[in-house]
Amino acid sequence: MGTWVFLAAGWVLLIALYGLVTSRNLIHAIGCLAVAQSSTYLLLLAVGYRREATAPVYSDLTPGTRPVVDPVVQALALTDVVVGATVTALLLALTIQLRKRHHTVDPQALIGLKG
Amino acid sequence: MTARARLAVFLAAAAVIAAFFTAECTDLPPFGTDSHPYGERAVAAALDRRTANVVSSVNFDIRAFDTLGEEPILFGTVLGATLLLRQARDERHRRAEAERVMPTTRLFGALLLPVTLVVGVYIVAHGQLSPGGGFQGGVVLATALHLAYVAADYRALKKLRPLAVLDVADSLAAASYSLIGLAGLIAGGAFLKNVLPLGTFNTITSGGTVPVLNAAVGVEVACGLIALLAHFLDQTIERTDPDQQRYGDT
Amino acid sequence: MNQWLIGAAVAFVVLAATTAVLTREPARQAVVLSVLGLGLAVLFAVLQAPDVALSQLAVGTALTPLLILLTVRKVTRRPTRPDDHPATGDDGQDQK
Amino acid sequence: MKAWTAAALVLLAVPAPACLWVAARGTAVRRLIGASMLSTVAGAVFLLLPMAYDRSSYQDLALMLAVLAPAGTLVFARFVTGHRHDAHPHDSTPET
Amino acid sequence: MTEAALLPLAVAVPLLGAALLAVAGRILPRTGCDILATGCAGAEVVCLVLLWTHNSGRLATADLGGWPARLGIVLAADPIGAGLALLVAVLVPVVVYSWRFFEEPTGEHAGAFPALILLFEAGMAGFALTGDLFNAFVFFELMGAAAYALTGYRIEDPRPLHGAITFGIVTSFAAYCSLLGIGLLYARTGELNLARLGQQLASHHTDLLTAGAFVLIATALLVKAAAVPFHFWLPDAHAVAPTPVCMLMSGAMVELGVYGIARIYWTVFSGPGGIPHQAFHTTFTALGLLTALLGALMCWQQRHLKRLLAFSTISHVGLFLIAVALLTPDGATGTAVYVAAHGLVKAALFALTGVLLDRYGSVDEHGLHGKARDLRTVGVLFVVGALALAGMPPFGTGLGKALSEDAAGRWQPWLPAVFVGASAVTGAAVLRAGLRIFWGAGPALRSRPDEDETTGEGEEPEIRSPQRTPPRAMTIVPAVLLGLAVLVGSLPAIAAALARGAAVFTDPAGYTAAVLTHPSTPPGPMPAGDWTATGVLLGLLSTSIAAALATAAVRKPSPTLPAHHPAARLVRALRRSHSGHLGDYLAWLALGVAALCIAIAAQT
Known part of the structure; x- marks a missing residue:
């Protein structure tokens, strides 16, 4: 196991960046952005994992009987999930309007701003 | 840049980043390490506040200020979508049509909708005890309402969805988070201080302000997401594009 | 034993993420993204983070794909001219 | 306890990638079938995990998936495969 | 009121205001909304x-929720952070006030625009005041989400939407890189509080993990600060956002990126186990140099006024980065004064450009040649703003420049x-445009857009009813802003307060002590914050160079270089690289991250 989980996070980020760089469709690019974000969840939760431990939820567990994983990174990842979903929504709203005015969602065809 | 040059630049940069990232990962503590100082302090603090779900305690008590910053992101997105997806001068509104749906689908939706609502409420209400909380439950609640659309049609959804009320509820829920923070400031001397009685461990009222904030977030997420989806659905179903109108009217 | 479970889930997530990026057609990508969302939820569950898994389940299986599909629907609709109008009750026809 | 984990591992190792394979290729209907199959597999995994970890609170995951997965499937059925109120020929997903 | 109340209130007030406006916007008429927004x-x-x-010259802290720094989130404000939040807060009423004249889309959502402005403000205030790394990320995202929506506000024009999407995707991606960096740092130290992070890093030695985490965290801040090669989104977004939003983004948001880098470096990475001073010093000076030069060069090439101003912001950010990278209290003082005055001047210039946009539906330097002769007041203010940008005493820009030059020299x-x-x-470019537009100086230029440039024509006017004379208030606003910029330069109390702040800012030990144990730290030796003879002379020198350049350019507008000259080719290549293409921008971003990794790792 070892560092493979961390490396997986790096791979997901870079492959998403590859998709973003070569994207020919803004909706696809926004999807890739969502993939890029999943790398952050992956890293955060991998960092907080503890071997042979269980979730820090004591509704069905007596405190102190079993080791628990790091709750802080879970809270961070939870915040991150919300942030990601909302940013996706906002960017999609922009895409809808862009399509109406530009008649394209291909980044290569957007030439209004340059120089 | 040409597509080829862009790819070359990216690949060169990505190779360097990948090499560095790999080297960094070998410097990290091993996967599954036993050393989580902040996490252990947080667990102790949460148990001290009699909150069974430590993650909820971190989100709504220990690091409640993060959530104070996170909720406005959702609120701002709803506002932003309201602004961005507004009706432009050259667009028109048209009414959604009634759609024919298979009776089994309709029955399925009608049965699933109340079940989903109950599950949503359960997940919000038990946020401080078992996994779940305002955000997760809020999404379920919003999804429940949209079953009316996917299993019936847009008209059915519109009947179920008092948009003005939801907008106001969204804003009020967003404001209430800051207001609870201010209440903590006035009553306890620190912003967002957990001033309510903590109750008994592992009951629905334990945790002081945690369940209250949880509920506020649940309301905000549910109302906000319904409003957000409403703008998207409105665009897709009831709004004509400026150019469609030009051709379509002739 | 749990290590193996985590390994399998990570491998699945990496595969799904790669597929999602390489699926360039947005409507299809939405399907793969929801698969990725499910994979992430399973991974979070085996990483002992049920709270995050619940969030991911809510966002990844229902919300994000729905938003993307609504956008795709809106965006792929071409300008409709009267002559290419099928008589199935479409966009332009029911304008008053 | 071991047996539950092993069962979950088998589910993750064999049917899950197969579902991804189906969801990533082929016609719209096949993709949809792939995604739905995966939510069934994930649901099974979520039912095994509470046993494997001896944590009954993990059952909420299965509950959540049970109410959200049908909604997700209906969404996809409506937008990816259904042409119920969108009869443009270019909107249909071509076979690849 | 005590600091425990004031600090969180600085974030909560605009949040509450935004929620209130969103509700009130449904019932109140437009005027009521404007009054409410201005009130908040x-x-x-x-x-x-x-x-x-x-907190005169001290670090004020507030433990949120009553939790100490080892558990909860601590807000910490020194005069620099609080001053930056104050700059934002001063600009916001101006923005809300000028919003009165702007067109409102729909009656039902009258409160949505000012509410978003307030959320934007809350994000910036939270980012400036927080003492927690992850919390900074949350407020960074809040700032971003509000800014994307505001940039794309004019939905009937395709360019704002394009600019907003590029801005949104590039910034969000960079933010995720930062979050990865935060994750790596958390794995190493198990902390999120800035002061405790610095303490914990000291028990490890510097290795690739530290360097990598620093570079990843810096990525989002550099994108926000628009340092080359992370800057591409900025001209695209600033050229198209509504004028009031440009005032906020160019005046304060970009500078927050520089602030964030300095804050995180000083509190987390400046000690043992962090990034050596020498490495930060050389890397960021080089980055600043590149940014300043490229910004100035591109600024000179522009004819679209808002793009021109955007590139001038990039150039100035380069100067700020150089001064911050000196890692001395003097450099920090200079930057603080410079940022404050630059924000005010830049906001004034954007406001004046807004007047042109509303009256003529164009912000094209060539197309407007001589058209605005009758707008005398606006013209005078525009020229004054250009001179202030060039660093003329007694403007605060001049003082900030003088202090930074002194420290850098x-x-x-x-x-x-x-x-x-x-x-x-940059001053000359603005001056050139002002002379051409308001005085019709020099021969008229035929408007033949180059294939690689953006003209400023065909912009939609933003005002409610385009009329012959602009409302008086639209000239009062920039006049007041320029007056404030003079105050920053001429009131010694402001510079002295910022100098005290700089002493606190560059004292990580004092920061750690204040956040963790709350003693009343005695401020260290105070850096100078006064005009010197050299400073005045250098200010006059740059002003006169600007005037000479502008006059020369106006007199003889045709390019003197042949097209195959290497310099001309370089300029052309640079212009082509600003292609407006999302993929290009992200490829450059990846290149920037890779280069930073190599640069920092080579020196640790």
Whole structure:
């Protein structure tokens, strides 16, 4: 196991960046952005994992009987999930309007701003 | 840049980043390490506040200020979508049509909708005890309402969805988070201080302000997401594009 | 034993993420993204983070794909001219 | 306890990638079938995990998936495969 | 009121205001919304002024939720952070006020625009005041989400939407990189509080993990600060956002990126186990140099006024980065004064451009040649703003430039030349445009857009009813802003307060002590914050260079270089690289991250 989980996070980020760089469709690019974000969840939760431990939820567990994983990174990842979903929504709203005015969602065809 | 040059630049940069990232990962503590100082302090603090779900305690008590910053992101997105997806001068509104749906689908939706609502409420209400909380439950609640659309049609959804009320509820829920923070400031001397009685461990009222904030977030997420989806659905179903109108009217 | 479970889930997530990026057609990508969302939820569950898994389940299986599909629907609709109008009750026809 | 984990591992190792394979290729209907199959597999995994970890609170995951997965499937059925109120020929997903 | 109340209120007031406006916008008429929004913005100014005067030269802290720094989130404000929040808070009422004249889309959502502005303000205030790394990320995202929506506000014009999407995707991606960096740092130290992070890093030695985490965290801040090669989104977004939003973004948001880098470096990475001073010093000076030069060069090439101003912001950010990278209290003082005055001047210039946009539906330097002769007041203010941008005394920009030059000259004697050059060229570009537009100076230019440039024509006017004379208030606003910029330069109390702040800012030990144990730290030796004879002379020098350049350009507008000349080719290549293409921008971003990794790792 070892560092493979961390490396997986790096791979997901870079492959998403590859998709973003070569994207020919803004909706696809926004999807890739969502993939890029999943790398952050992956890293955060991998960092907080503890071997042979269980979730820090004591509704069905007596405190102190079993080791628990790091709750802080879970809270961070939870915040991150919300942030990601909302940013996706906002960017999609922009895409809808862009399509109406530009008649394209291909980044290569957007030439209004340059120089 | 040409597509080829862009790819070359990216690949060169990505190779360097990948090499560095790999080297960094070998410097990290091993996967599954036993050393989580902040996490252990947080667990102790949460148990001290009699909150069974430590993650909820971190989100709504220990690091409640993060959530104070996170909720406005959702609120701002709803506002932003309201602004961005507004009706432009050259667009028109048209009414959604009634759609024919298979009776089994309709029955399925009608049965699933109340079940989903109950599950949503359960997940919000038990946020401080078992996994779940305002955000997760809020999404379920919003999804429940949209079953009316996917299993019936847009008209059915519109009947179920008092948009003005939801907008106001969204804003009020967003404001209430800051207001609870201010209440903590006035009553306890620190912003967002957990001033309510903590109750008994592992009951629905334990945790002081945690369940209250949880509920506020649940309301905000549910109302906000319904409003957000409403703008998207409105665009897709009831709004004509400026150019469609030009051709379509002739 | 749990290590193996985590390994399998990570491998699945990496595969799904790669597929999602390489699926360039947005409507299809939405399907793969929801698969990725499910994979992430399973991974979070085996990483002992049920709270995050619940969030991911809510966002990844229902919300994000729905938003993307609504956008795709809106965006792929071409300008409709009267002559290419099928008589199935479409966009332009029911304008008053 | 071991047996539950092993069962979950088998589910993750064999049917899950197969579902991804189906969801990533082929016609719209096949993709949809792939995604739905995966939510069934994930649901099974979520039912095994509470046993494997001896944590009954993990059952909420299965509950959540049970109410959200049908909604997700209906969404996809409506937008990816259904042409119920969108009869443009270019909107249909071509076979690849 | 105590600091425990003032600090969180600085974030909560605009949040509450936004929620209130979103509700009230449904019932109140437009005027009511404007009054309410101005009221909320005013309350925020009062709150921050109280905070600024309260903690004279000290670090004010507030433990949120009553949790100590080892568990909860601590807000910490020194005069620099609080001052930056105050700059934002001063700009917001101006923005809300000028919003009165702008067109409102729909009756039902009258409150949505000012509400978003207030959320934007809350994000910036939270980012400036927080003492927690992850919390900074949350407020960074809040700032971003509000800014994307505001940039794309004019939905009937395709360009704003394009600019907003590029801005959104690039910034979000960079933010995720930062979050990865935060994750790596958390794995190493198990902390999120800035002060405790610094303490914990000291028990490890510097290795690739530290360097990598620093580079990843810096990525989002550099994108926000628009350092080359992370800057591409900025001209695209600033050229198209509604004028009031441009005032906020160019005046304060970009500078927050520089602030974030300095804050995180000083509190987390400056000690043992962090990034050595020498490495930060050389890397960020080089980055700043590149940014200042490229910004100035591109600024000179523009004819779209808002793009021109955007590139001038990039150039100035380069100067700020150089001064921050000196890692001395003097450099920090200079930057603080410079940022404050630059924000005010830049906001004034954007407001004046807004007047042109509304009256003529164009912000094209060539197309407007001589058209605005009758707008005398606007013209005079525009020229004054250009001179202030070039660093003319007694403007605060001049003082900030002089202080930064002084600090930089002590390290490398040639660095002041960069300051003089960059500020002269950007000032000259604005001056050139002003002379052409308001006085019709020089021969009229035929408007033949190059294939690689953006003209400023065909923009939609933003005002409610385009009329012959602009409302008087639209000239009062920039006049007031320029007046404030003079105050920053001529009131010694402001510079002295910022100098005290700089002493606190560059004292990580004092920061750690204040956040973790709350003693009343005695401020260290105070850096100078006064005009010197050299400073005045250098200010006059850059102003006169700007005037000379502008006059020369106006007299003889045709390019003197043949097309195959290497310099001309370089300029052409640079212009082509600003292609407006999302993929290009992200490829450059990846290149920037890779280069930073190599640069930092080579020196640790």
